[in-house]
Amino acid sequence: MNEMKRENIESTKYDIPPELQGQVEITTIDKIYNWGRRSSIWPLMFGLACCAIEMICTAASRYDFARFGMEVMRPSPRQADLMIVAGTVTKKMIPTIVRLYNQMPEPKYVVAMGACASGGGPFKEGYNVVSGVDRYVPVDVYIAGCPPTPQALIHGLITLQRKIDAQSIKKVRWYRKEPIEAVPIPVLGPDVVDPHQYAIIHEQAKKLHEEAVNQAAETAPAETA
Ligand code: SF4
Numbered sequence: 585m586n587e588m589k590r591e592n593i594e595s596t597k598y599d600i601p602p603e604l605q606g607q608v609e610i611t612t613i614d615k616i617y618n619w620g621r622r623s624s625i626w627p628l629m630f631g632l633a634c635c636a637i638e639m640i641c642t643a644a645s646r647y648d649f650a651r652f653g654m655e656v657m658r659p660s661p662r663q664a665d666l667m668i669v670a671g672t673v674t675k676k677m678i679p680t681i682v683r684l685y686n687q688m689p690e691p692k693y694v695v696a697m698g699a700c701a702s703g704g705g706p707f708k709e710g711y712n713v714v715s716g717v718d719r720y721v722p723v724d725v726y727i728a729g730c731p732p733t734p735q736a737l738i739h740g741l742i743t744l745q746r747k748i749d750a751q752s753i754k755k756v757r758w759y760r761k762e763p764i765e766a767v768p769i770p771v772l773g774p775d776v777v778d779p780h781q782y783a784i785i786h787e788q789a790k791k792l793h794e795e796a797v798n799q800a801a802e803t804a805p806a807e808t809a
Pocket residue numbers: 633634635636670671672698699700701705706729730731732
């Protein structure tokens with residue numbers, strides 16, 4: 585076990601006799617559980633636009649994110665626990681992205697790679713682009729840049745590992761008794777409708793309808809007897 589990995593799991597509370605060091609480790613459930621997960625994250629294999637090219641470079645030999653145990657990019661969401669949203673999120677694509685997210689088992693994480701995935705990027709306010717994937721799925725790490733370099737992606741992945749290191753098995757959502765609700769799938773239309781907003785949309789539509797009815801009643805000619 586190399587020094588970096590030992591640092592992640594060893595407990596500093598107990599002194600290990602010198603003759604046993606390197607053979608025995610004392611740790612906590614949280615540390616060993618997180619260490620296992622953070623060292624074998626399997627990303628979902630998909631890309632949306634130019635940022636995906638940088639993600640592919642990061643997986644290739646020069647940068648090689650196999651060092652993080654992440655080289656097994658999975659073509660199925662059932663086998664993936666990390667969604668790297670690499671590229672422009674269009675209104676046509678977001679229902680599929682949310683569906684894929686829902687199909688990933690817990691624990692799962694999302695990285696918004698680049699300006700487009702984080703907030704719409706150069707296409708923000710465009711007729712066909714979503715202003716950030718975090719409007720629909722929860723994002724754990726945002727990576728700045730257009731596109732972010734492979735180094736920036738690696739920095740984002742290390743940040744995600746740190747986040748995993750800080751989680752406690754007692755508090756994580758996937759071990760709670762309450763069932764985890766799936767994220768509502770947005771509806772593709774003239775503009776994407778966010779199902780989170782259904783109640784507000786319904787209220788506003790009702791109000792507008794009532795106003796129109798009242799206005800029509802006021803302007804209608806009075807009935808003659
Ligand atoms: S952030 Fe820049 S490089 Fe990445 S998908 Fe958008 S336009 Fe392309």
